[in-house]
Amino acid sequence: MGIEKYAGRVAAITGASSGIGAGIAQELLKHGINVVGLARRVEQVKALEVKGLPGKLYALQCDVGKEESILSAFKWIRENLKGVDILINSAGVDHETDFISGKTEHWRQMFEVNELGLAICSREAVQDMMRRGVDDGFIIHISSTAAHIPIFNDGLGMHSANKTAVRIMAEGLRKDLVAKKSKIRVGQISPGVVKTPVLTQSDKFAKTFADMPCLQVEDLANAVVYMLSQPPRVQVHEMIIRPTGEYYE
Template sequence: MQRYADRVALVTGASCGIGAAITQELLRQGLTVVGLARRVDRVKVRAHPLPDAPGKLHAIQGDVSNEESILAAFKWIKDNLSGVDVLVNNAGIQLFSLLISAPTDFWRRILDVNVLGLSICTREAVQDMLARGVDDGFIIHISSLAAHTPPYNSDLAMYYASKHAVNTLLEGLRKDLVARGSKIRVGAISPGLVKTEIFSHSKKITSDIFNVAPCLEAEDVANAVVYMLFQHPRVQTIDNP
């Protein structure tokens, strides 16, 4: 991780769960971390230095479903921190929405965050890296096992489709960077059930599921991010389930 000490990492959806855990772990590794979230106050709570964390945290309010919000965040980073060296596309939502009856707004929210927001953040980060001559940057998508399987329930089909799109977009990005001769690396992490707040507002699935089903902790996913970054530049960890 020494190569990324004092470098700038942007983590989306940093206010809780997996995003908060990734933020904390990158701070421990000495990175300057920009935590982007709608609930910025929850990120600011973590702005106080951890006892074992040499990195520095900047909390920025932003909504990845809004392009203007994303562009404003990247402008702030460019103006104040020079640019993004590591992007962790963590922000994501899961909504239960039947394909024959769900409101269009449900589908739009899923796709705006999980696919379009992720793609805009990726575009801005890669363009910034290329413009600054950063050839050791890293783009990491937090995907899901849903990206590798058919939906187990009909009302999760749109969510599963969004995660399949995430992995397809990652492979397209990898091929683009290879064609350009760039050494910017890309990768995805596809965890299964993770014990977070993801079901806190769900009437269909409650947090009781964590007591009966095998699940990961958010810190496990954060450790996978560090593992990917730690590998020698010649190593491409495309997907880390």
Template sequence: MGIETYAGRVALVTGASSGIGAAIVQALLRKGLKVVGLARRVDRVKALELKDAPGKLYAIEGDVSNEESVLSAFKWIRENLSGVDILINNAGLGNDCNLTTGKTQDWKRILDVNVLGLSICTREAVQDMLRRGVDDGFIIHVSSIVAHNPPIAAYLSMYTASKHAVKTLLEGLRKDLVARKSKIRVGEVSPGAVRTEFLTNFDGLPPNVYDTIPCLESEDVAEAVVYMLSQHPRVQVHDVIIYPTGSS
């Protein structure tokens, strides 16, 4: 048994317009899944379609920090595709904000997307699976290596805290599903630096920052997601930690 058992099933990928999310969308399309890409930049999601892939892409405009937007997306999926079988919580952000001078609105934006948005999507996906009797569903969070370490810099404190929250929420979800005697599996991928738009959003970092440090590519994270989905139903890979070779 492998990921081919999910061929024709529905996977929702948040933050699908670029970087890791885009790579995951295309990896799942190649495996024959129906992939719903959710992002604010919906035109960029539409451009991810692979004409030679057996899967089918559905692009939905949405913002995970807005609950009404999330609920609308899940409603569309229920009405048009029956429901979500796999959820990849990839949407996430960070910004320059330390704990002594940071702006509340910047802290709130991180928590709204990385923690609350992830939790709302998770709740809706699990409830949808339980309602339809789906017992082989999968929830995967795209986390970060910082979820396993203290902040490496003051300006990353809130972002690091958000990823520690993701790790805690994942274990809470696993215990919740065990208590329900559900076989829905959960896991997270925790990569180090990945060559995406993420670090370029920080004002204090040079535009060529990715040329100065060891980096992963988005496809490396997508392959980890495929690996998790490919395991036998008795195997729940809870966390895949990926360091770029040579990183400190």
């Protein structure tokens, strides 16, 4: 049995309003999974709904950079949908910032969303699964190849530091679950450059990535489906996906 075992169950996806999170949400809906799209821009999540898909979409406002917002969202899911079976941590914040002149508020926001928010979401999802006796749940972090090889351009070191932390956090969570004798699985997907609005959020980003080969959002969505489709005895720790022709150092 593949991904169909999750049909009718609940997946929470952070950062679901656009980009990778939105693409994953739409793909899971096609497989009959009920999706709670978490994002600050809740109207953009609602716009993802496509009539006729077997899964049901719930758009829920949530700021992953604020603990009270996360706790409120998971409380709503427990009270209205019984709880989460899958969590996709896709939300992320990046700024054009270097270690010499970068702004503290930018670094703080990146940490609060990319690491702390991810950790809180994962904690709440795992506690919810364990409370309900769900032993086939799944936590998936969307990371980056920058977690393995720092990006070669200046000004993106904090991005690499963030993604490296996400990789270590995934391994730490996995070990914690094994110690609890839980079969909840943890996976991480590390893509190279993906064509999303993030690539044009600053002049530096636009220039850096303008001529690079890019993955498409659906490539990441397909990777999530692959990970979820594996039998219970198989845990895919990480998938590294690069666009063909990408040059890296």
